[in-house]
Amino acid sequence: MTDLKQTIRQKAEHYFDYMVQVRRHLHKNPEVSFKEYDTTEYILHELKKMGIEIETPLETGCIGVIEGGKPGPAIALRADIDALAMEEEGEAKQEFISERSGAAHCCGHDAHTANLLGTAKILNDMKGDIAGKVVLVFQPAEEKLPGGGRMMRDSGILQKHGVEEIYGLHMNPNYKPGQIAVKPGAFMACTVEFEIEVIGKGGHAATPHLTIDPIVLSSQIITQFQSIISRSLDPTEPAIITIGKIQAGSAFNVIPAKAEMIGTVRAFSMETARFIKKRMEEIVKSTTEGAGGSYKFEFNEGYPAVVNDENCTRKLEKAARSILGDENVIKLERPMMAGEDFAFYQEEFPGSFFFLGSGSDEADSKWSWHHPRYNIDEQVFLTGSALLAALVFDR
Ligand code: NI
Numbered sequence: 001m002t003d004l005k006q007t008i009r010q011k012a013e014h015y016f017d018y019m020v021q022v023r024r025h026l027h028k029n030p031e032v033s034f035k036e037y038d039t040t041e042y043i044l045h046e047l048k049k050m051g052i053e054i055e056t057p058l059e060t061g062c063i064g065v066i067e068g069g070k071p072g073p074a075i076a077l078r079a080d081i082d083a084l085a086m087e088e089e090g091e092a093k094q095e096f097i098s099e100r101s102g103a104a105h106c107c108g109h110d111a112h113t114a115n116l117l118g119t120a121k122i123l124n125d126m127k128g129d130i131a132g133k134v135v136l137v138f139q140p141a142e143e144k145l146p147g148g149g150r151m152m153r154d155s156g157i158l159q160k161h162g163v164e165e166i167y168g169l170h171m172n173p174n175y176k177p178g179q180i181a182v183k184p185g186a187f188m189a190c191t192v193e194f195e196i197e198v199i200g201k202g203g204h205a206a207t208p209h210l211t212i213d214p215i216v217l218s219s220q221i222i223t224q225f226q227s228i229i230s231r232s233l234d235p236t237e238p239a240i241i242t243i244g245k246i247q248a249g250s251a252f253n254v255i256p257a258k259a260e261m262i263g264t265v266r267a268f269s270m271e272t273a274r275f276i277k278k279r280m281e282e283i284v285k286s287t288t289e290g291a292g293g294s295y296k297f298e299f300n301e302g303y304p305a306v307v308n309d310e311n312c313t314r315k316l317e318k319a320a321r322s323i324l325g326d327e328n329v330i331k332l333e334r335p336m337m338a339g340e341d342f343a344f345y346q347e348e349f350p351g352s353f354f355f356l357g358s359g360s361d362e363a364d365s366k367w368s369w370h371h372p373r374y375n376i377d378e379q380v381f382l383t384g385s386a387l388l389a390a391l392v393f394d395r
Helices: 003-014 016-028 035-050 109-125 150-156 214-232 268-292 310-324 380-394
Strands: 053-055 062-067 070-079 131-139 163-172 180-182 185-188 190-199 240-248 258-267 295-303 306-308 330-333 351-357
Touching: 003 109, 003 310, 003 380, 016 035, 016 109, 035 053, 035 062, 035 109, 035 131, 062 109, 062 310, 070 109, 070 150, 070 351, 070 380, 109 163, 131 150, 150 310, 163 310, 163 380, 180 380, 185 214, 190 214, 190 268, 214 240, 214 258, 214 268, 258 268, 268 295, 306 310, 306 351, 310 330, 310 351, 310 380, 351 380
Parallel strands: 070 131, 070 163, 163 351, 180 330
Antiparallel strands: 053 062, 062 131, 180 351, 185 306, 190 258, 190 295, 240 258
């Protein structure tokens, strides 16, 4: 390890307690998407204490700007700051469990924020040696459409600072602290939400011939949807159609007048998602109208796919190897079907998104994201902050 990397590692150790304290404070005081007012105040206060220039382009969230001592390009590092609208559980977190009912940091965004504030401290100490500018993005509302990532990008703040590359991460319980998982190209899926209303004609269960049964029609539709994936789509193209909820009827002996379904489509390009939409609507239309019924169909595009730039991913991997060691850099073979609004930045700036291991045998840290017991192993801060700092110097 070079002297520079050693200095970074030492600083990460030095600021470890700080990051733990920040994380626990945020964890105790979670705020849901678009309501991150106290969280933003807290981050602004921390950045001001470091003497870092701040800007607030949106109602919540903010950016901090570190000017390096040498000329060079601008790099953005992004953390999302919002909590989920849910209640949390878990003895492992009892000292800092959410004090706000209906909000909980069960996706690890508190840790993303703490890690980036720790990175800010390391970089600020070493700014004389930085070539270029570092834009620290504390982004609101990752969990809710239209996505804080889209709003931050559209605010023009990153463009104003001449950002040329952007990097972001997510805690991942499937890997250990000190490990990261990277992948160039398709990394996470684009997301779509749909709502369908199958409108039939209600009546007595004993006289089905006088009705148009929306439950029978819905079953046909659901089964046919799966044939879009297996028969209409190129088999080398991964995609999902999931119905998450069906609602119809109220009694043993009544055929209801309508049925409602909601669900999600996942794919690795909006183009594929739109093709699936076209096929879905054709099926809904022909099935309902063929039986004399009608339908409503709504398809709401969510986040685009996270597609990692080859060059940025190579730089990330290089920084990771130098600071974590070769054995701790995991190269993912396959993408993941979950979504992330980091994708909006990548539509405009080359960038790379990656996973930081946060799971161990300690402290409930292997529970999946969005589980009420979800937790992280705080050891992650030692390597997470050092890695981001190393990335700034490695370009
Ligand atoms: Ni998340």
